[in-house]
Amino acid sequence: MKPKATLKQISKDLGISVSTVSKALSDSHEISEPTKIRVQEYAKLQNYKPNTMAKNLKNQRTNTIGVIIPNILNPFFAKVFSGIEKAANAKGYNVITYISNESHAKEKQAMDLLSNGTVDGFILSVAQETQSLHETQHFKDILREGMPIVMFDRTMEDVSCDKVIVDDFESSVEAVNHLMKLGCNKIALLSCIDNLSVGKHRALGYERALQDHKRSVEDYLVIKTDSEEDFDARLKKLLSSGEVDGILAVDEHASTMAMKVAIQKGIKIPEELCIIGFADGVWSRRLTPSLSTISQHGPEIGEEAAKLLIEKLERKQEIPTFKTTVVKTELRQRDSTRRV
């Protein structure tokens, strides 16, 4: 294994100075054509690649973004991640990823580890535990050090930074309106994520839509919890009652179980029961009947977040202003709401 090509090595081989080599390789006008060509050709021959660490150290920036995601197995986050990765790469940034697994400690640890000059800024969705505990100190610390953060989907109100969110409230309103238009009178709300900001917003949208139509929110039609076991038991009871003809499920587990239990109980979908779920993975199409969903446009959210962060990184201004971008959702009608 021959020694790695460096400026020093090349300069020695060619009998010229390091700075000349450096300038020649960056196509500086200070260098004569013949020298440039000679250096560039030799560099290619030696398979020279400028050392990134050295450059970063010199430039005091890494062109790297730290991404912290609660759970990559969740298709929504996987989609957002792919959007971030795509947009970042397109602008010449690398992406370092940590998975918080919904743990506050891991989230904090990741930020500590990466804020040491490893990344230029963060894109993240707040861990469940962080939201429940309402911990914001680690975010504020990083921001105070002058490192920008962009939060997406799960954000914290009292942290001042750029945010990319989905209009959860409005999406629920629309979904419920749609169900009513289909003739549903007894619309249930199913939530296993009532401990998350997004879960609460979606539930509020459900209530608002009913109120808008002068209908009351019936307790027996509402399942709000953060325990899947609790949820499953209550769902079975609810669907056994026969007193439901429409469902808005605000998370994947709720959506899935609504379909499964209904099918098992022989309830005809969509004839007797229409179901709309918040969901992003391909699996909603794979179910039979396929599930109508509110899609959150994960990739766009990721791209937007990356765009916001990179803009901030590349603008040298000292007066920070914070933007919140709302990405529209889309109701994708599939077989679980198509009345024939």
Added chain:
Amino acid sequence: MKPKATLKQISKDLGISVSTVSKALSDSHEISEPTKIRVQEYAKLQNYKPNTMAKNLKNQRTNTIGVIIPNILNPFFAKVFSGIEKAANAKGYNVITYISNESHAKEKQAMDLLSNGTVDGFILSVAQETQSLHETQHFKDILREGMPIVMFDRTMEDVSCDKVIVDDFESSVEAVNHLMKLGCNKIALLSCIDNLSVGKHRALGYERALQDHKRSVEDYLVIKTDSEEDFDARLKKLLSSGEVDGILAVDEHASTMAMKVAIQKGIKIPEELCIIGFADGVWSRRLTPSLSTISQHGPEIGEEAAKLLIEKLERKQEIPTFKTTVVKTELRQRDSTRRV
């Protein structure tokens, strides 16, 4: 925003030399207790964090792993990724991720970008295009530079590096044996990934299992393609014939469609048709009936890959030996194979 704390800054503030500060912070025995304490307390006060780039430059290693994944939306890769991330973090490594999107160009570009001292080694699953074109030069180039690579799942035979694979062949054999044990006589093979190494191995396992039982491979029972449209059309025809009572589906699309088409045609699962699919996501449990799967233990594959790479990185030996680890699969029996 006050200037970032550095060794230099601290040494100036405290009126001692940089190296004393450095040693004090790393708890060197050369430094007196009082000084250590003074330095450490001041450093904490100033929120000092050693600059990673500088350390990396000095050490000529980054404690960072480059991960290249064909598609993060595929639950199998998402699971492997989470395994890599977990194991890497546990050993103090960061993970930089690129998504090749099955493109050879992107895969190569990622390796070029990261091999410049940004990462210490790679973990990757070969892009589909790379496999079809049988391009191996970019791998060999990196390896020749002394940077280790661990390939998982989709590997290349003639690249000498560590590998973590699943015993695709044997898994298929077992699955088919299981179907035969359930009494299936007309077992179909469904594959949409016949252009991938894993797809071919799984198909071979199917054939072997039949041969082992002195049964012939019937052409009409075999759908091997790399086009989903082609697949869907042929599948519908096959299931309409009624001449199938067992299915081995070797990829997610095939598994999904087998279930969907069968349900739509009113074929009773598992009474009239048993289905086993290669699949990893939670969605197999979400289907009704739930799908029996061959699970590939994604997280374990990822952890093993990370372990292999880190071992190589931390062993200074100059004689490279290459290991191939086979991670066992597991047949998860669910409702699509349970005869009542």
Added chain:
DNA sequence: GTGAAAGCGCTAACAT
């Protein structure tokens, strides 16, 4: 047009 030198922040061998 080319080169010398300083410095990014850190470590470590080598003084003192």
Added chain:
DNA sequence: ATGTTAGCGCTTTCAC
């Protein structure tokens, strides 16, 4: 026990 120095690989200012 503390300090000096050199150097990781690169960029950039300033001389020549």
